[in-house]
Amino acid sequence: MKLTIIGTGYVGLVTGACFAEVGHQVVCVDNDAAKVKVLQAGGIPIYEPGLEELVKKNVAAGRLSFTSSTAEGVAKSDVIFIAVPTPPQPDGSVDMSFIEKVAREIASAMTAYKIVVDKSTVPVKTGDQVAETIKRYNKAKVEFDVVSNPEFLREGFAVEDLMKPDRVVIGVRSQRPVAAMKEIYEPFNAPIIVTDINSAELIKHASNSFLALKISYINAVSVLCEAAGANVQEVAAGMGMDARIGRRFLNASLGFGGSCFPKDLSAFVKIAEQVGYDFRLLKEVQSINVEQMNRFVKKITEILWVLKDKNIGVLGLAFKQNTDDVRQSPAIELCQRLQKEGARLRVHDPKAMEKARTVLSGVTYVDDMNAVADGCDALVIATEWDEFKQLDLERARRALSHPIMFDGRNLFDAAEMEKAGWIYKSIGR
Numbered sequence: 001m002k003l004t005i006i007g008t009g010y011v012g013l014v015t016g017a018c019f020a021e022v023g024h025q026v027v028c029v030d031n032d033a034a035k036v037k038v039l040q041a042g043g044i045p046i047y048e049p050g051l052e053e054l055v056k057k058n059v060a061a062g063r064l065s066f067t068s069s070t071a072e073g074v075a076k077s078d079v080i081f082i083a084v085p086t087p088p089q090p091d092g093s094v095d096m097s098f099i100e101k102v103a104r105e106i107a108s109a110m111t112a113y114k115i116v117v118d119k120s121t122v123p124v125k126t127g128d129q130v131a132e133t134i135k136r137y138n139k140a141k142v143e144f145d146v147v148s149n150p151e152f153l154r155e156g157f158a159v160e161d162l163m164k165p166d167r168v169v170i171g172v173r174s175q176r177p178v179a180a181m182k183e184i185y186e187p188f189n190a191p192i193i194v195t196d197i198n199s200a201e202l203i204k205h206a207s208n209s210f211l212a213l214k215i216s217y218i219n220a221v222s223v224l225c226e227a228a229g230a231n232v233q234e235v236a237a238g239m240g241m242d243a244r245i246g247r248r249f250l251n252a253s254l255g256f257g258g259s260c261f262p263k264d265l266s267a268f269v270k271i272a273e274q275v276g277y278d279f280r281l282l283k284e285v286q287s288i289n290v291e292q293m294n295r296f297v298k299k300i301t302e303i304l305w306v307l308k309d310k311n312i313g314v315l316g317l318a319f320k321q322n323t324d325d326v327r328q329s330p331a332i333e334l335c336q337r338l339q340k341e342g343a344r345l346r347v348h349d350p351k352a353m354e355k356a357r358t359v360l361s362g363v364t365y366v367d368d369m370n371a372v373a374d375g376c377d378a379l380v381i382a383t384e385w386d387e388f389k390q391l392d393l394e395r396a397r398r399a400l401s402h403p404i405m406f407d408g409r410n411l412f413d414a415a416e417m418e419k420a421g422w423i424y425k426s427i428g429r
């Protein structure tokens, strides 16, 4: 099928590449001409495992192309996906200006029936607004349908998640676009749920909020584990074996971050408020997340006492492993908190150092993870990168003034670390 994706961020670019991979003819549109130039020249502006190969392969096969012209994108396809940002505003509500602008642009360019599909995470009832906007700004008065098709991919696993989705949600106002939507997703062999637009939009916010709730829940349990001398990983393993609960998203940590969970929680609380419901449960999820970071900083100060002029090595800057994304990263927040206390930092991340430099200054960026500990008073693990498990602990022990590690991601075995002479503080163990 001929498909256009507007917005080449994490969602849009990966969606475009995966649609092309299964044989669709895809045009990706972005209003950032410089970004389009990079993409046209074979460059990938984000780090996402497997994406570069996929883009190169499909561009070479003539199934994937890039343009900065929305009109061109609209003209070339029958189905237009919107995948532009929906950033948070200071009061927690969502900034819908990008979606609204794209809806107007699509409307002005439409000369024949189009299916306009929203993939961005949006507040419930956005579909109605998009439909109304297109109706108003389409002078030719051509027919169209609006569809909600939320995306559930995780950064760092985006290609994998898109190629093998757990489910595909299609929200519609009429049956007319259903066959085309099913045809687009047919090659992915995933269960498809067809529902009304409002429910589809709610599924996305409700899912992300529930996952965040799961993390805050295990983080709250981790506090109990520490107080009672239990091990949160054992508790999570035992809980997770109940199929109704599941083991995933039960990793206690210094808190969740990223461009989705914090934003979507605030938005969902706000949406609830607008329809007259006080979503106290989700407010608690947010507070637990703030407390978890406070508790971690306190752990560090309890052992190191005064942080002023201390040298601390920090492993991890991305908001989680397998990504270069530092938006709302707990690791960056932690670094800033330690800096505020007067600590000097040596930091490393396998992929996120370039992006971190734009938000974190006054630290020493170290290329080799094993050299981070050099001349430091303690090491901190802030992101759950698998490669950190391969850290040369013996070298780190010698390089530190005293072997002290604060592990915000429970990457090492606590008993073994203590046996090896470390003062080792982790989460919920």
Ligand code: UGA
Binding pocket: 121, 151, 152, 153, 154, 155, 156, 208, 211, 215, 248, 249, 250, 251, 252, 253, 254, 255, 256, 257, 258, 259, 260, 261, 319, 320, 321, 384
């Ligand atoms: C999240 C959802 O998982 C995706 O399904 C959704 O499509 C996406 O938001 C979105 O709305 O676009 P993402 O933000 O990429 O995906 O990252 P996650 O893997 O969900 O991790 C979020 C944060 O939670 C990270 O900081 C991570 O380290 C933390 N986390 C995750 C934990 O602390 N413990 C866990 O057990 C799992």
